[in-house]
Amino acid sequence: MSFPDVDGLRPTGDRIRETLFNWLAPEIQDARCLDLFAGSGALGIEALSRGAATSVLVELDTKAAAQLKTNLEILKGDKGRIINADVMELLRKGNTEEPYHIVFIDPPFQLKLWQAVIGALEEGNWLAENATIYIESGTEDEFAPPINWQLHRDKHAGAVSYRLFYREPA
Numbered sequence: 001m002s003f004p005d006v007d008g009l010r011p012t013g014d015r016i017r018e019t020l021f022n023w024l025a026p027e028i029q030d031a032r033c034l035d036l037f038a039g040s041g042a043l044g045i046e047a048l049s050r051g052a053a054t055s056v057l058v059e060l061d062t063k064a065a066a067q068l069k070t071n072l073e074i075l076k077g078d079k080g081r082i083i084n085a086d087v088m089e090l091l092r093k094g095n096t097e098e099p100y101h102i103v104f105i106d107p108p109f110q111l112k113l114w115q116a117v118i119g120a121l122e123e124g125n126w127l128a129e130n131a132t133i134y135i136e137s138g139t140e141d142e143f144a145p146p147i148n149w150q151l152h153r154d155k156h157a158g159a160v161s162y163r164l165f166y167r168e169p170a
Helices: 014-028 042-049 062-074 087-093 114-123
Strands: 032-036 054-059 080-084 100-105 127-138 149-157 160-167
Touching (some): 014 160, 032 042, 042 062, 062 080, 100 114, 114 127
Parallel strands (some): 032 100, 100 127
Antiparallel strands (some): 127 160, 149 160
């Protein structure tokens, strides 16, 4: 797969991605996935390759979104869908489709959007009752997950923290 040269595009590293998908192995089959701040599409596309039923990749940058579409076509990822939109605007509109089982949250670190995204996901019918949520952040970045999100896994690689949460029914 190729990726455009887009300012701030920071694909999840291979080691982190391998660990993440090992964590997700029990949940990924037939899951509905939402890849917010998709960038290179590494997470959403990998989810499809591991058996997800669908993967919606949300990316604001027009060049990156076009490349994601091309990459899905090359990989025959017909269960993937690209939404070229601002993540926060999309989330605030609310979800009218079936909620998502797995959500990837990996915004550009400098935007500090974790808390806003978490709130919008909870308020907008985006999360299935027992959703799994992956959050990638800088090691110094802070956010407070809702009380019904239980931390399942937590690791660090260099300046990156990555966590997996299980959402329990409220």
